[in-house]
Amino acid sequence: MDPRFHGDDNLNMPKQIPIAIVGATGYTGIELVRLCLKHPNAEIVAVTSRQHAGQKIAGLFPFLAGQCDLTYEDLAIDQMAKRVEAVFLCLPHHESMEIAAGFRKKGTTVLDLSADFRLNNAATYEKWYGPHTQKGLLKEAVYGLPEFHREEIKKAKLVAVPGCYPTSIQLGLAPLLKKKLIETKGIICDSKSGTSGAGRTAKADSLFCEVHENFKAYKVGCHRHTPEMEQELSLLAGEKVTVLFAPHLLPIDRGIFSTIYCEPKSKTSTGDLIKLYQAFYKNEPFVKVLPEGTLPSTKNVRGTNFCHVSPLFDERTGKIVVLSAIDNLTKGASGQAVQCFNLIHGFPEETGLTNPGFVP
Secondary structure, X not given: OOOOEOOHHHOOOEOOEEEEEEOOXXXXXXXXXXXXXXXXXXXXXXXXXXXXXXXXXXXXXXXXXXXXXOEEEOOOHHHHHOOOOEEEEOXXXXXXXXXXXXXXXXXXXXXXXXXXXXXXXXXXXXXXXXXXXXXXXXXXXXXXXXXXXXHHHHOOOEEEOOOHHHHHHHHHHHHHHHOOOEOOOOXXXXXXXXXXXXXXXXXXXXXXXXXXXXXXXXXXXOOOOHHHHHHHHHHHHOOOXXXXXXXXXXXXOOOEEEEEEEOEOOOOOHHHHHHHHHHHOOOOOOEEEXXXXXXXXXXXXXXXXXXEEEEEEEOOOOEEEEEEEEOOOHHHHHHHHHHHHHHHOOOOOOOOOOOOOOOO
């Protein structure tokens, strides 16, 4: 009998799923290591890095000393696919698509944290990101936002884990669009991200002296997450949705805070909006609608897989404002990938993801 299976109670439930984390030196990769080390049903059997192959992971990340004894490997798909059932790809855009295809040919389940399979239309991807060499896999890919694609994720073999900004904005807007309470044009999404959202590769704009005591916008109206948001929001609304997306860089390590401005189709109240959101998300373990008078903050979701959301109606201007906060590395990336992993393998969705955050 396979030792990975339980005894008499659950003969068909795998006790541990062997997994690999490809690109386990970036922020999302090392966050996955942190989460999966404490996951009762995930066994990390391989971590990869071209640059650090042969080096102990705890040598590069001393916080893992005594927690993880793995050594970085160079990626060899054929050999690795024999050892794992699922692989998390924590690679830059464009780099994932060929590797995902290689693992899928071997039958391995792939959870891809890049943008390579998030867009349904190859032409749209190529407009915003460049050439796509695995167009055939786009039909197989499932967009990995469990709150809206749960049933599809359960059957998926290739999951496109959503971007951090789109996650915060979709969860903020979904009840209003699904109930057709707002205009689908003129939505303004004003979002702020911690610097870990820019990745771990050295860039001049992310240097300490550039970020510290500074606050700036970038790629206003032309950020590559825009088509992802519009694709998924349009599916929710059942009609074309357009957004003006304005991202900003905060001088903090981690966190996403989105302030969303909408035009209501009729007058409402903050109390009614909160009731709507509470009903919409009542069965969602990771979306918390805050009570009236309490607003989200990045610190309160730091290190967690939770999204805190607050809708309100501004009487003076007649606008709806939605506030949404997530941790960009957990619910915005690695935690969400684990949430999808749980759904695929039939584990309780919250498995490995219920730890409280970091305060202060």
